[in-house]
Each structure stands twice: as C-alpha cells, then as structure tokens.
Amino acid sequence: MKTPNLVVVGSLNMDLVVSSSRMPLVGETIEGEAIHYIPGGKGANQAVGCARLGANVAMVGAVGDDAFGAQLIDGLAEAGASTDRVARLTGVPTGTATILHTPEDNCIVIVPGANGQVTPDMVEASRDVIKAADALLVQLEVPLPAVERALRIAREAGVVTILNPAPAKPLPEAMLSLADWVTPNETEFAALGGGAAEDDASLAAAIERWEARYGNRLVVTLGSRGAATVESGRLRVAPAPKATPVDTTGAGDCLNAAFAFGLASGRSVEDALDFAVRAASLSVTRFGAQAGMPTLSEAEAAFAERSGDA
Template sequence: MKRPRIAVVGSLNLDLVVSAERMPQAGETITGESIHYIPGGKGANQAVACARLGAHVDMIGAVGDDSFGSSMLAELEKNGVSTGTVSRLTNTPTGIASILHTRQDNCIVIVPGANGKVTPGLVEQAAETIRQADILLVQLEIPLDAVEAALRIARSAGVRTVLNPAPARNLPAELLELADYFTPNETEFAFYRESIPANSTPPEAEADWQNGLAEWARHYGHTVILTRGREGASYLQDGSSVTIPAPIVQAVDTTGAGDCLNGALGFGLASGWSLEQSLRFAVRAASLSVTKFGAQAGMPTFSEVNL
C-alpha cells in the first residue's frame, strides 16, 4: 500500500483538562479530581491521527514562542508529524483549550492565541506542501480567510479536501463550494442547514436528515458525511442513505473522537480507497480512540484499527 501524503491546516492547542465528578451548575464552585496538560487542537489532533495510521503528514499552523509551543511541536514530532510548516510567533501565546471532563461529557473553552493569527499569507508560504498532498484536511479553529486560502490552493492543484466544519460558524458559500467532503456532526449539521436559502425545503424532524444531506449536496456540490457518535456515520450514495455503524466500546474519553474520524477518513481517501471503505475504517478508528484518555494519546495505529 502506498504511503499517503496528507496536509493539515489548522489549530494547535495545549489542552488543560480538569476532571470532575460532574459539571458545576451556574455560579457553583466544585472541587475537581485532577488536571492534565495534553497536546490538542483540532488540526494537531487530526495530524496525529493520520500519522499514527502511517501517513506522511505536514502540519500547517502556528504556535507561540513559549513553553507550550515547544511542547506542542515536540509532541507532534514524536508522533511522526512534520512541523517544518508550523510558524512560531513572537509576543503571542500558544492557543489553549480549557476542558472540563466528567464521566458523562465534556465542555470546552478555547483561547485561540497563535491560532487566531494564522493568515492567508502564512498558509500561502506552505502552498507547495498543500499542492504535493494527496488530500488536505481543514477545520474552523483558525480564521476563515486562512481556511479558504488553503482550500483554494488545494482546488487549483486538484488536491481533494475534507472540511470538518467545527466549531460551527457561519460560512460563506464560496468557501463551502471549495470542499470535496463536508463532515459535520448532528448538532453542527442542524446549525448549517439553517443557512440553506429560504426557498429550500425546511427540516421537518430529526429523522429528516437524509433529505438534509441531499439538499445540502445540491447547493454546494460536495459529499456530506454526517458523524453521529454512537450511531456511527451516514452519507448518501446514489440517492440512498448509507450508515456505517459504530462498534460498541467502553468509552473513557470522547475528546478527539471526531478528529480521529476525520483523520482516518482522510487517510483512507488519500490511500485510494472508496468512500465506504474509508468511512468504515474511520468509524472503527474513532470508536477505538475513545477507549483511552487524551485526544492525541487515544489515536490508534493502523494495525489496531485493522485487527
């Protein structure tokens, strides 16, 4: 099997993870159980996911010239990600994500730091890296003009793209039309469906997501892959819905599961697999990722997914 080459344009954060028995109520102070400092950011997570599976991965983004930035770069390199196209910005902190983790769920607050200063010019400096890739992965934790710049470079070079539209933001049509694959979760897709022009058929119920996928694809010309947590992932093929079910696992930490799915999907597509084969592989990889603590630490290897 050829080794796929993947470019990831996106965020690099240090995750400050506080574990607690439960979420505090508004205005309440509770005692946490532990704190961990874990490399994260949707871009970096997806890059590690691809690299752990065996891809050649180039990370494009920015960190601060601080200890957090050094830690982020060292962790990426340890996992086999090339960091030559990650800029180190002076007088700017590395981005952080403050995560409250309970046995039931997570809530996350992000401070962009250097991620907020990823410009189209910075992306353009890595244009040749994008052009040489088999696939480009992008998310929305960096400025939208930088995301669009990356997608335009890829489109001009015939490089396929996966847009993971998280966290959900209002996106211009010209950006959406540059993506080949669009991978929202159910909550995100409900948000994005509201942006479809008013003369379209409105969603009638949650079960109407199949119509939503078809409607979205007609407007923007790309394939929508709806990630559905424990239900797996769904897409349309020849007008009919296809759902790839997720295996039943004992979840320890769901942080990064979506990033794992996107990374593994990109790995499969970049390897020349069909969409169905790629998504089956990705759903299994994401399910395995939640059985370990930490977004990047939980990313499985190729042999683990292919057992």
C-alpha cells in the first residue's frame, strides 16, 4: 500500500494536569499532589497519530512564542510530522487546557490562545500542501472560518476531506457539505441534529437520513463498542477488542488519524474502519494522548488479530 500524504489543520495545546485529593472550595487554597505537562490539542494529537503510522503529514496551526509552543513543535517533529506550517505568534500564548483531577471527578479550563488566532488567510498560505494531500483532517478547536477554508481548498482540489466535529457545536449546512466524511461520537451526532439513537436500527436510519441530506459519509464512534457506518443500506459496526483502559483521552483522535491513514493508503472503507478501531483500542492502554498513539507495526498486528476475537 502507498504511503499517504496527509494534512491536519487544527489545534495545538499544552495540557496541565493537576492532581489533588479533592476539589478546593470557593476561595480555598489546597495542596496538590502532582502536575503533568502533556502535549495535546485535537489537531496535534491527530497529526502525531498519522505520523506514528508512517504517513507524510503536515500540521497547519499556531502556537505562541513561549516555551509550551516550542515543546509542542519539538514533539510533533520528533513524531515525524512536518511543522513548517505551524505559525509562532508573537505576544500570544500557546493554547492550554488546565485540568484539575481528583479521584472522584475533574474540571477543565481551556484557554485557546494561539488556536483562537488561526485565520482563513493562515490556512490559505498552506493551500499548496493541502492541494497535494491525499486526505485532509480537521476538527473544531480553531475558528470555524479557518476550518471551512481548509475544507473548501481540499474539496476544490479533489482531496478527501474528513471532519471530526469535536468539540460539539452547531455547524453551518454549507460547511458540513464540504466534508466527504464526518466522524462524530454519539453525543456530537445528536448535537449536529442527527438525533439520539436508541438501537442499531434507529442509528442506521439516522445515518442514512444524514447522508441523504449532506451528500457525504458518516462514521459514528461508539466508545467501547467500536464505530459504525452504513454500507449498502446496512449498519456495519467495527467492534472494538477488549482492552483495559489506562487513558482514553486521545482515543477519538487516534481513530480519526488511523481512519484517514487507512483510506489514503488505499484500504476499503471496511478495512480502514476496522484498522482505526483497533488502533484506538491500543491507544487507550497507554498514558497520554500523543504518547499512546501506536506505530504502524503495532496497529497492523492488532488488525491482523481481528478474526480471532470472540
């Protein structure tokens, strides 16, 4: 199979994970147990996922001119992703997600920083690499006009477009129609107007209604069940193998990266989805969204074992 050329337009964050025994009360100061600095952002996670699988991948986005930005760029480069199209913005902080984690719960504060400064013109400056790609991956952690411009450039060039509509938010119909594939989880699908599915039959009907309306294909991720699509009028669920989860943070990003890799490598939709689900199942057995992304040999080994599952 060919080595795919992929482009990811999206976010780069540094996740600050603070662990404590409990949440502080309003106005209270407590002592924490640990802090971890974990590279994240859905765009960067997906770019690392593609690169680990062996794709030629270019990341398009922005960081600040600070230490976090430098660390994120270094991490992408170390994974094998091209960072030439990641802007370093002066006087703007790199995007962060501060996560207060306790044994019972967690709360998150996101500061978009440089991610919120990604403009259509910045995406336009990468028109050449988008047009040369086999597939484009986008998400919703950078402003929607930038996402739409990336989709439009790719669509005009005949590049396969994959929209991962996360985090969930309402989207213009014209923007949704620019995607060849849309990959929501069940909550995101409901937020986009697909409705809540009570069973496989209602999910199949909802997917068919969506595809008739927008003229594209849908993959709905189902958590530990796997992921579903409709083929020849039938719901097909790619089942997830049993796994003991350590960190599920980057599972969806891994699935999207591996699905894009599979399609752009020439796999059938069925094989690409099976491959993606198995890669994502591997990723949750390791700590850290980017650190958990599997290599091609690891994902291939898991894919080859699918016939032996109960």
